[in-house]
Amino acid sequence: MDFILSGSALKTFARSITCLARVGNELVIQASPSQLAFHTLNSSRSAYQSITFKPDLFDTYTVSSNQVKCSVLLKDICAVLRTPVASIDNISMKLPDPDASKVQWTLECYSGMRKTYWTTCNIEPDIQHLSLDRRKFPSNFVVRPRDFNRLLANFQSSLQEITIIATDRTSLPSDTASEIEGKAVELRSYIDPTKENDSLLHTQLWIDPTEEFVQYTHTGDPVDMTFSVKELKAFLSFCEGSEVDVHLYFEKAGEPILMAPKFGLEDGSSSNFDATLVLATMLTSQLREGNSLEPPQLATTIHGQNEHRTGSQVQHGSCMPNVSEHPSDHTKIWSDISDTDGRSFSQRHPGNWVDADEDEDDGDENELCVGSTPPYFEEQ
Known part of the structure; x- marks a missing residue:
């Protein structure tokens, strides 16, 4: 070769x-x-x-x-x-x-x-x-890498994991929909309560997909995905350098999230390269921790200091610890996520995803x- x-x-x-x-x-x-x-x-x-x-x-x-x-x-x-x-x-x-x-x-x-x-x-x-069919994912959105990086700039640089919450604006009660003003997507810092950290800053960012995204598709109940920021930023840099948009495919917590370049070739031709990034998501949904559809407040107080919201961003003081120096241990991915025997299709095999309390040494032997x-x- x-x-x-x-x-x-x-x-x-x-x-x-x-x-x-x-x-x-x-x-x-x-x-x-x-x-x-x-x-x-x-x-x-x-x-x-x-x-x-x-x-x-x-x-x-x-x-x-x-x-x-x-x-x-x-x-x-x-x-x-x-x-x-x-x-x-x-x-x-x-x-x-x-x-x-x-x-x-x-x-x-x-x-x-x-x-x-x-x-x-x-x-x-x-x-x-990893054999995943992009067409099998019920939800997806397309975003320009520079716009996504601008949104991520609102979070601490030390953030290891981020949660994306997608909602169907048409399914929300009319009073709630009017309060969030079309902001059907939320980005929030993930806080791991099991680890010791040195900061109390928690950021939530509400987004109107019609303003920030090129394309947005989600229907039904709200879903969330918590995954690593490091690989996300690397893929955004790759797509921005290649001058292409990023297409994210997702389903719900515990299912993988898939990212690929969106070339947008209108003449019917194809690109001479392609890329796929698959990230494991946290098995536990963050939606269970409270009402994620609560609209952000105009200002909050952190230790007596006012921190005002810019655009749709709000940062809360919290008694929960913030991000740690190391990613969470709650996600893992094995070699084959999907079933390709032609008779059935599953985006997630329970046997290929393990919880944090399982013995990691056994899995590392075949790495x-x-x-x-x-x-x-x-x-x-």
Whole structure:
């Protein structure tokens, strides 16, 4: 297997590696004549990301066999791409044969310098797949990455998990609907009561989807999803750099939330790459803790100081502890979420999702792991 990338395709490739590296530690590579697929799974098995590239993205793309599988450490590829992309004319990757233990990377720089790297690979990786049908999710919305980042900027930078609550405005009582003025979506910081924290700040942000979202679909009862912010921000950065919107698909607490680029190609053509991020959501619904449809107040008091609302934002002083330095232990995801036997379909297998009180050591035994072998670098 070998390929060469240059120009805007090289920027897409580098952007993809950066995003994948913020999700997992190991990159599983699957190459076939029809596509090149990258997969990664985080250590807690709560986040899975895949990015696929079509052959027309590359200057040259060759696969000598029907299927090539291997895995490399993402930190090794990040070391290869430490050279600024703007100074690289093209980059080539070569796996001499399916059983090779090293992957060769060559950078041709505009300065005339050629840099060659060899990274250690595992030729028998433990392939992890999540098979989810986006059409099976009952609710979804499309948002511009820059707009979503602007909304997230209202929350503390140390926030580890966020809750999104989606409501059907048409199903609300008329008096409640008039009070929230069309703000059918709520973002709130998740507070883990089991962990010790150093802050008492809790943020709630009510959103009118017709103003902030490109598209919004949700009917029926309110639903909520609590999931990690780290991977969300990484995917938003990836989509913003690719100049595409983000499409989020969801169902309810305990079910996975899926994110994908929304290319919006009106001429019927397709993009030469695609991406999917799947995040586990907290099993316990936050809607049970109180009335989530209560409209925000104009101002609140925190330890005697007034904190005024800006737009639809309100921040509450609370006796509950705030976000911790580490993500919650209440979410986990295993390799197969869906049933693909053709007879039935389930977006969630109870056996693939475990509670926080289960023994995590048992699950960690089968996690993807490749020994850290420093790559050999040579510049020519």
